[in-house]
Amino acid sequence: MNNDLILLGHGSGGKLSHQLLDDLIIAKLSRTPVRGQNDAALVELAGAKLAFTTDSYVVDPIFFPGGNIGDLAVNGTVNDLAMMGACPRFLSVGLILEEGFSKAELAAILDSMAAAAESAGVSIVTGDTKVVPKGKGDRIFINTSGIGVIEHTLTIDGASAQPGDQVLVNGSIGDHGIAVLSAREGLEIDSGIVTDSAALNGLVQELLALGESLHVLRDPTRGGVATTLKEIAAQSEVNIVLDEESLPINLGVKGVCSILGLDPLYVANEGKLLAIVAPERAGEALEIMRRHPLGKDAAVIGEVTGTADGRVQMRTSVGGLRGVEMLAGEQLPRIC
Amino acid sequence: MNNDLILLGHGSGGKLSHQLLDDLIIAKLSRTPVRGQNDAALVELAGAKLAFTTDSYVVDPIFFPGGNIGDLAVNGTVNDLAMMGACPRFLSVGLILEEGFSKAELAAILDSMAAAAESAGVSIVTGDTKVVPKGKGDRIFINTSGIGVIEHTLTIDGASAQPGDQVLVNGSIGDHGIAVLSAREGLEIDSGIVTDSAALNGLVQELLALGESLHVLRDPTRGGVATTLKEIAAQSEVNIVLDEESLPINLGVKGVCSILGLDPLYVANEGKLLAIVAPERAGEALEIMRRHPLGKDAAVIGEVTGTADGRVQMRTSVGGLRGVEMLAGEQLPRIC
CATH class of the missing domain: 3.30.1330.10 (PurM-like, N-terminal domain)
Structure with missing residues (x-):
């Protein structure tokens, strides 16, 4: 290199x-x-x-x-x-x-x-x-x-996550990356997955009703959910723990990822947002998302666990904790 | 084709x-x-x-x-x-x-x-x-x-040229295109010409003193002075007559253009502006330009001659009038 x-x-x-x-x-x-x-x-x-x-x-x-x-x-x-x-x-x-x-x-x-x-x-x-x-x-x-x-007076910023905050996503992850990959010359996999590409400004307008409880908004594009959460954890100087079982992932995405050895957590999204919200209004945030056409499959996927050094961990389905790192090289070139 | x-x-x-x-x-x-x-x-x-x-x-x-x-x-x-x-x-x-x-x-x-x-x-x-x-x-x-x-209330617009207006340029034309061309692989001509690339916002701030007499500002980049004036003539529904002898052109630009069969009027500029100004304040406009470091060689190069169909003509050094058309194809690809 x-x-x-x-x-x-x-x-x-x-x-x-x-x-x-x-x-x-x-x-x-x-x-x-x-x-x-x-x-x-x-x-x-x-x-x-x-x-x-x-x-x-x-x-x-x-x-x-x-x-x-x-x-x-x-x-x-x-x-x-x-x-x-x-x-x-x-x-x-x-x-x-x-x-x-x-x-x-x-x-x-x-x-x-x-x-x-x-x-x-x-x-x-x-x-x-x-x-x-x-x-x-x-x-x-x-x-x-x-x-x-900008018509609000809130501080919505990657540096605003606080211990106890809940991490939400408005739906299934990895769809865009897998849709593009499946159409790529030489691969042409029929995964049945289509891009999630969508404008999220309407959903965000609804989420602004959360007021000062809405701490971070970020769209996990290149590098996926893992890389975006690592960025937020570093900016906010907090740790984040994800819950593997609660991650919404389409079957087609799981299938292609397992065949190609990809991790959906690193695959690009183009119609998803991560919202980090104060715990007392996380339930309301989830309701707002689920009422919106772009948030039907919304889920709470993790929690900010304490001020610290920017670590992101995943609680796996068997109960262990594994470290989640930033995407190191190039998993899927030219995904957006 | x-x-x-x-x-x-x-x-x-x-x-x-x-x-x-x-x-x-x-x-x-x-x-x-x-x-x-x-x-x-x-x-x-x-x-x-x-x-x-x-x-x-x-x-x-x-x-x-x-x-x-x-x-x-x-x-x-x-x-x-x-x-x-x-x-x-x-x-x-x-x-x-x-x-x-x-x-x-x-x-x-x-x-x-x-x-x-x-x-x-x-x-x-x-x-x-x-x-x-x-x-x-x-x-x-x-x-x-x-x-x-925008802090002024003027209408500075390609559609604002009026009969009688004077056309000014803040210095020599064609320098950028010839500088790039002379460095191009396979040509490597030593013309002595350097790009005129410069930020013109300081000069424009001075020209705003002309108030409502300042009708059009336009930088003649790709397509050069000829194409830009054709655009303005069409937008304003006027005719423009240029005076060949008054066009400031560096000797190096003339030389390269004559060797390669190019017309400096179509060669790109990156630190030049065309100002179209009411006749009674054209002299003042020229003074403002010449006082500015980017306008030492400024000149009045033409006149808006009447409301009409967007024709641009050139009064040649022998006194004739020839039509100036818009750049038809690609004279110098990738000039900016």
């Missing part, structure tokens, strides 16, 4: 991504030291409290069961804004097209973007298109950046 | 780009019909008037005389905000890295981004990094999106 070069694992969302981010990118670009990252930046402008975020999408293949790179790019950026408790409003779209890409496929992707934006209640207001020569790109890469308005 | 596929020319900024944009991208993504485009979208959020823009940078080579893809990506997006008369404030950075890209080159690019942001007075507040397998990208692509605040 050459330490001077960029590796696929630097894009995994896991440990290598964090190293590159901390040692190089944030070290170079940020004027002020940052402890942990959230899904979007909070900025104040002319008296308005805004959230601002960006994401590039390089998923392969670009069409997969239940969606394509277009709706993924809209939902992903909407969700990054929503995880700050912001109301997503405006998106930009930057297209990098490879020479020879099909206009019909582009049209289908744009249709999906428009439908996803409509459904999430956001407007695509500005854009840019570049074309690179054949062999210098891969059909289509999409960047979406987004602006949302 | 297969009409079903994306061609390099669709990224030129010229006629093919406009067709793709109008026929497909805007048709699919925009909820409301758009007549012509500006460099950034104007949006209102929580009482604040904002400009929002995005650009992806795929320049080849990534290092060229006077700059690299990093400062280019910061300056370009700062300028798109400035052209709306906005004060640029926050940037996002989306990196798409190719597996095997050098960390040392990445570090140098990030250093340039930080320096350019510092110099333009903007903060990089959020980002994203993706990695694609070797051969599926080209070293590094950068998306920068930006937010600026």
Whole structure:
């Protein structure tokens, strides 16, 4: 492994991504030291409290069961804004097209973007298109950046988890990663799983009713639930214990994971959020989720167990405790 | 030419780009019909008037005389905000890295981004990094999106040019395109030309003193001065006549253009703006430019001649008038 070069694992969302981010990118670009990252930046402008975020999408293949790179790019950026408790409003779209890409496929992707934006209640207001020569790109890469308005006064932040808090998820985990993987050339597994890609801003608006009891919101995309919880545990300086039996996992996901030796805890989601909530209102949070179309299979999956060094553990179905680490390399490249 | 596929020319900024944009991208993504485009979208959020823009940078080579893809990506997006008369404030950075890209080159690019942001007075507040397998990208692509605040009440817009207005540019044209071209593999021409890449927001702040006499600001990047003026003439439904003798063009640019059969009027700029100003204050506008470090070679280069069908013409040095068309195909691919 050459330490001077960029590796696929630097894009995994896991440990290598964090190293590159901390040692190089944030070290170079940020004027002020940052402890942990959230899904979007909070900025104040002319008296308005805004959230601002960006994401590039390089998923392969670009069409997969239940969606394509277009709706993924809209939902992903909407969700990054929503995880700050912001109301997503405006998106930009930057297209990098490879020479020879099909206009019909582009049209289908744009249709999906428009439908996803409509459904999430956001407007695509500005854009840019570049074309690179054949062999210098891969059909289509999409960047979406987004602006949302923050209308609450809560501190919803990866650093706000507190001992005793309950960890909730709004449904089954690993669906997006397995849907993309099953469509990938050379694999073509019929898992019956479709992506969970969806805009979570509507569900988040409901969860804001929890007020100051709502401590953390985070969408477990690249790196999955395990990596996201490790990030939160480190940012909040707490430990988290997950309960294996309570994790909602579809049978198809379990099947593909066991065949390929993957752990669903590390597989990407695109329509899931982790909510960390004060214990006295965790029941209410679960009810809010289950009433929502995107939260029917919501579950309490773990607990914040004490202030400490950022450990995440899993209580297994046989009663033992095993350590959960951050994704180390690249489990599934180009999953989003 | 297969009409079903994306061609390099669709990224030129010229006629093919406009067709793709109008026929497909805007048709699919925009909820409301758009007549012509500006460099950034104007949006209102929580009482604040904002400009929002995005650009992806795929320049080849990534290092060229006077700059690299990093400062280019910061300056370009700062300028798109400035052209709306906005004060640029926050940037996002989306990196798409190719597996095997050098960390040392990445570090140098990030250093340039930080320096350019510092110099333009903007903060990089959020980002994203993706990695694609070797051969599926080209070293590094950068998306920068930006937010600026609009503090004036003027209508600075591509549709605001009026008969009699004077057309000004803040200095020599074509430098960026020729600097990049001269560094391109296989050409390696020693033209002595360096990119003009620079943040124009400081100069724009000075020009705002012109008040309602400042009608249009636009930076002539891809497609050059010719394409940008054609866009403005169409948006404003006016004709524009350029004066060939008054166009500031460096000798090195003239030389390379004559060898390669290029027209400097179509070559990209990254630190230039076209200002279209009411005639009674054109002299003052020229003075403001010439007092500014980025406007020493500013010139009045043309005039808006009447309401009409969007024609742009050039009064040549021998006194004739020739038509100036929009860039038809791809003159210089991957110039930004």
